[in-house]
Amino acid sequence: MNRIKGEASLSDVHESVDVSRKKIGWKRAFAFFGPAYLVSVGYMDPGNWATDLAGGSQFGYSLLWVLLMSNLMALLLQGLSARLGIVRGRDLAQANREAYSRPVNFTLYVLAEIAIAACDLAEVLGMAIGIQLLTGLPLIWGVAITVLDTILLLLLQQLGIRKMEAFIIGLIAIIGLSFLTEIIIASPSPAAVATGFIPRFPNANALYIAIGIIGATVMPHNLYLHSALVQTRKITRSREGIKQALKFNFIDSTIALNLAFLVNAAILILAAKVFFESGLTTVAEIKDAHRLLDRLLGNKLAPILFALALIAAGQSSTVTGTLAGQIVMEGYLRLRINPWMRRLLTRLLAIIPAILVIAISGEHEVDSLLVLSQVILSMQLGFAIIPLIHFVSDKKTMGEFAIKPYVQFVAWIVTAILVYLNIRMVLNEAGDVFAHSGNIIWKILIIAGGAAFVGLLLYIIFHPLINKRARETSITMHPHMEGLQQLAIPAYKKIAVALDFGKHDNTLLAHAIGQGQGNAEYLLIHIVESASARLLGKESDDYETQNDEARLQLYVQQLHEQGLTATSHLGFRNRAGEIIRIINEAHADMLVIGAHRHSGLKDWLYGETINSVRHELKIPILVVNL
Structure with a gap:
């Protein structure tokens, strides 16, 4: 883990796709497409399945309008998120850090992490259920197996953002084709489906499911994600270039999110047709749905496609959850950890509650946990949406690309609806606790939590309006350029050289001598890593230690013969720790070290010396590619 200094969001892939060089036409438009597809997988993850199945089996087609409304909300909000990233070059977490105080930012960070953990919980359970449906493996083992997708994510990140986007689009195609086939098999009545777009709530329980659908559709971590992913495209920072980027990203979002809507609608329609119309209104569990598809449709292919699509949905959502976690941590805390460690941490936070619920309550509570995870997501929405609207409405930082007043009005109406539904649901749930529980501690916790919830909402709503502190304009369309000041050329007195006694020692020493221009003192370092050296340290006197010492002395003697010190x-x-210690004790003012350019799994096998060293040393480091 290290404290980052740069402001680039997702710096590993920031502006890695250069669209400014593409010719005008479909090739340039195609180069922009991709970020919205990574975002869209969050709109069709296993959490959506649980809420869509529950809604379709219990209330037929009557909640289709909620899906449509959620999709329209998603189009608006994801468009605002993309606008923030394109125009200001900031992701939502970075913009929050600039606007709010440290305690508020830390609270928003914790809430964002809770939302990501809740999302990952749905992915873990969905993939585990899919594995169980295909193989018969116990659910608790399926949950444990999902840890292994950390390796898949690591490999995808090594391939670059475009390869990652292609992989996600492939998984989306599997999901879409699976449900298209199942809808054709089920053959629902178009007239009956059309009645589902009339707004209504059949009963109070429908409200709970509707909020879960909204939480599963409009996801807070996707707002952080989209504002960063659009920055993977290197655009021309001019008025025309930004307008073109906004236009193509809107098209990208419209196509991707409407595909996600069709998938969600297909799940709900399938549940309504197969279960609700058959009188099976209690089918809210994914496993029950899978089991009954075969019997009710009379087709062996339907349940297999159902399980495959479920696994694809969970796996595709894995990637976006990790990227969102990286964005949130770097944006709020300015901390960066290795992607595999971030993925492992996120996954463990999801696996632990899943395993506990399965072990204590059994597998029959899993779908309730899925729905709960989506309600938790919905409750975090206000804390992501409200700052986003403030940022994209600010003419000082957005310039002419600030959203129009009518867009602001619609955005605030959407926010008001979401916050109202959340508060109403919380009051309903709290009312049940107060009516049926005599535990005073729970009542105090509910009151305190509710007060904190409302207080933080009010703060983030009104703080930007009353805050008079001048904020720096972050739009970089025409940045102010200053000429170079008088340069102070450093002269290095002691240059350390980390040697591995391989064929590249000559290259490393040559670069070091070039930096010192023959006037510096050269400190030659080598770390002995034999079994004896690891155990005895400097007391080691094995053959390798003696041989390495002799070789160092030979190098020193040869440099002396060339008139060098x-x-x-x-x-x-420990290789990295020893290099750091030796350099600090010797007060060297520069390090020359070789890079063998291995990555991914090889970093685990051979270690990451350079990264570990550069984070601890404050002197210049010359990395020589070998």
């Missing part, structure tokens, strides 16, 4: 130091045990 050189000393040597042998280290033991």
Whole structure:
């Protein structure tokens, strides 16, 4: 883990796709397409399945209008998120850090992490259920197996953002084709489906499911994600370039999110046709749906496609959840950890509650946990949407690309609806607790939590309006350029060289001598990593230690013969830690070190010396590619 200094969101892939060089036409438009598809998988993850199945089996087609409304909300909000990233070059977490105080930002960070953990919980359970349906493996083992997708994510990130987008689009195609086939098999009545677009709530329980659908559709972590992903495209920072980027990203979002809507609608329609119309209104569990598809449709293919689509949905959502977690941590805390560690941490936070629920309550509570995860997501929405609207409405930072007053009005109406539904649901749930529970502690916690919830909402609503502190304009359409000041050329007195006694030692020493221009003292470092050296440290006197010491002395002698000043130091045990210690004790003012350019799994096998060293040392480091 290290504290980052740069402002680039997702710096590993920031502006990695250069669209400014593409010719005008479909090739340029195609180069923009991709970010919205990564975002859209969050709109069709296993959490959506639980709420869509519950809504369709219990209330038929009557909640289709909620899906449509959620999709329109998603189009608006994801468009605002993309606008923030394109125009200001900030993701939502970075913009929050600039606008709010440290305690508020930390609270928003914790809430965002809770939302990501809730989303990942749905992915874990969905994939585990899909594995169980295909193989018969116990659910608790399926949950444990999902840890392995950390390796898949790591490999995808090594391939670059375009390959990752292609992989996600492939999984989306599997989901879409699976449900298209199942809808054709089920053959629902178009007239009956059309009645589902008339707004209504059949009963109070429908409200709970509707909020779960909204939470599963409009997801807070997707707002963080989209504002960062659009920055993977390197655009021309001019008025025309930004307008073109906004236009193509709107098209990208419209296509991707409407595909997600069709998938969600297909799940709900399938549940309504197969279960609700058959009188099976209690089918709210994914496993029950899978089991009954075969019997009610009389087709062996339907349940297999159902399970495959479920696994694809969970796996595709895995990638976006990790990226969102990286954006949130770097944006709010300015901390960066290795992607695989971030993925492992996120997954463990999801696996632990899943395993506990399965172990204590059994597998029959899993679908209730899925629905609950989506309600938790819905409750976090206000804390992501409200700051976003403030940011894209600010003419000082957005310039002419600030949203129009009528768009602001619609956005605030959407926000008001979401916050109202959340508060109403919380009051209903709290009312049940107060009516049936005599535990005073629970009542106090509910009152305190509700007060904190409302207080934070009011703060983030009104703080930007009353805050008079001048904020720097972050739009970089025409940045102010200053000329270079008088340059102070450094002269290095002691240059350390980390040697591995391979064929590239000559190259490393040549670069070091070039930096010192023959006037510096050269400190030659080598770390002994034999079994004896790891155990005994500097007390080691095995063959490798003796041989390495002799080789260092030979190098020093040869440098002396060339009229150069050189000393040597042998280290033991931990490679990176010893290099850092030796350099600090010797007060070297520069390090020359070789990079063998391995990555991914090889970093786990051989270690990441350079990253570990550069984060700890404050002196210049010359990395020589070998």
